[in-house]
Amino acid sequence: MRKKQGLLIILDGLGDRVNPELNGMTPLESAKTPNLDYIASQGMCGNVYPIAPGIRVGTDVGHLHIFGYDSNKVYSGRGPLEAYSAGMKLMPGDVAFRGNFGTIEDDYTVIDRRAGRIRKGTKELATAINGLELSDGTQVFVKELTEHRLAIVLRGKGLSDKISCTDPGTAEEGAKLIIPSPLDGTSSAEKTAKNLWEFTNRAYEILKEHPINKQREAEGLNVANVVIARGAGQERDIPSIKELYNIKAACVAGDITVGGIAELVGMDYFCDDSFTGSFDTNLKGKVDLSINLLKEKKYDWVVMHVKATDLAGHDNLPIEKRDMIEKVDNAIGMILQEIDLNKCYITVTADHSTPCEARDHTGDGVPTIIAGGDVRKDSINSAGESQFMSGSLNNLTANDIFMMQMDLLGFTDKVGS
């Protein structure tokens, strides 16, 4: 097969629903998007499901599916996803957890599962308990995430993710930390459960004396004296995108979760301090970098990611979401000046919908376009959820859109002869 290049533009959380502040339109429908409209007119459109209709996904899982993977096959639990979000590298055999800084009493009664939604000082607290060596030689790595969240990784011989974790999973008064126990009869599960409990206690002794917590105590704030863990998981051995399709792929993004997922699947990740992952991100910088990566011919497939559309959804800011879409449309205009659609396919999609009124990810389909050169054209020539409902890609899945791109680019094997 002849090989071609492709650019994939991901607008995080782009999909939305009918919004009263926008005259019953969605932000995308309401936005002036001459460049997205043009791309739509040059190919196929539709609302595409990250996994399946009604299934809500996180940014991590959404991107795995955009990159052609089935999230169910990649991880055994949620912990490894958080570790990747935190920029940690997992090694075979590691057990990873999602964690919270929380507040407990001496008898393990949980006062606050989120330590007053602590924002400041979590880096120092995480550093204080990072790298602990447990009595059997197992090491524990800890890295802070946003607010009270953190990722925890146990590294040692013979560990297993088949354990119950310490999170009581409820905000009910009087709930205590759960003492971890093995979920199967293996000695590795028993060992891991003991390790997690030893770590929890050792971390407590360190955290409760930490200056940051002394300061919080003085200010009348809930102290972050405990690490509460859940979502034990181990990474499965997954083949990279290069091994699977022999394609060289790069990802340009400010969001470290997206960057982590891109690296996990073997893409080269490009970032810059000016890529803030927010409304003030350097869109021109992302555009220039993406165009250069394509022009230098070092990559067959370049992914450019924009985060702020998702943030606007979470904060119920439909006007800001519409305005951000218009900014991205302007950036796409710059791309169209430099990239010849006859030589490089352009795909636009999202990892999930984040409707403003829902303020969270939903299971709605995401607006998607595949355009360029010899791509078949359907009758859609305007970008919007309602317009795309009669498009030719409607109701396909993110995995489908990935395979269609690999097929257009010429990187798939024939089944049969």
Place this chain on the structure above:
Amino acid sequence: MRKKQGLLIILDGLGDRVNPELNGMTPLESAKTPNLDYIASQGMCGNVYPIAPGIRVGTDVGHLHIFGYDSNKVYSGRGPLEAYSAGMKLMPGDVAFRGNFGTIEDDYTVIDRRAGRIRKGTKELATAINGLELSDGTQVFVKELTEHRLAIVLRGKGLSDKISCTDPGTAEEGAKLIIPSPLDGTSSAEKTAKNLWEFTNRAYEILKEHPINKQREAEGLNVANVVIARGAGQERDIPSIKELYNIKAACVAGDITVGGIAELVGMDYFCDDSFTGSFDTNLKGKVDLSINLLKEKKYDWVVMHVKATDLAGHDNLPIEKRDMIEKVDNAIGMILQEIDLNKCYITVTADHSTPCEARDHTGDGVPTIIAGGDVRKDSINSAGESQFMSGSLNNLTANDIFMMQMDLLGFTDKVGS
């Protein structure tokens, strides 16, 4: 996620095909349905497959899929489905079979696997062998179905569905009944195989002397002197809809099969003597009850079921089917007076198509609408199979529509973070 309420209206067997008595329209297309048209204009439409294109389902299986289950995973064999179709209630441990009345000679040679497709007298024959107690105390319950078909249930301690059944599965001359044998090494399978064979012989002794068969013999018809069993199955322990989605759901229906399936999946079932499951059912009563269940806020999701559209299909009565659809449309008008679409989503669908000319369930997609509040709107504003073919839900499945409702109502977990 914020939580909302939803109403699901099921018109049994609604889907139909082009009909000459209706100027080449379907009953739904031909009916005047201002209220269904309005709901269609307020959301997304399409023809939706119960399982997959071309797959015909019964009312029981159709409803399981509408309620979010995969019928293949709920049962281990087809027997339990037949028992439910016959209105029998299964208890944990029961083994159920699909059965035929057949004709055999004394040496078990099968003369006719369907006893001349017997139509009359099967109720009397089934009654004559119903409630037998076998030598180990196991009880056998039998209930006739249409024509030569019946359902058989073994109830006792330590039974298993891992047995071969008596049906030779062939119309070849000289084929004999199969003596049941265990398919695994368990004593429960051995016990069940022995029980089925004892029942087969006991039933034979009773049936061959039955007056109905003496009469058939006199008329030169094949006698129904044996029960031939296949499809051994047991009900699996399936999680309820409440366990799976933490949703409180109610079902308002006159049809006991639908009520049975609703209870099987953990919904509260509401019925009334005036809900006849036929053309004269008390639609206003169903509407009032459904509205009250929603208004009292005891339920998040209320299902209202109407049977008569299916009956009209089976009896090839296109005019009556159209008229029944108009009656239901009128009832939906009452609902729209009381329910605010901004506060409660309304979904309309069917368990399967029962085209009048086919006089049976077919594998066609079923007309489906999801509407209300912030639901995206496609361009469809008139209810009908042909109109819905270009709708945004077209070619999705009943399971998809269920998950989309759970997503809109706010009862799904996010995959990933």
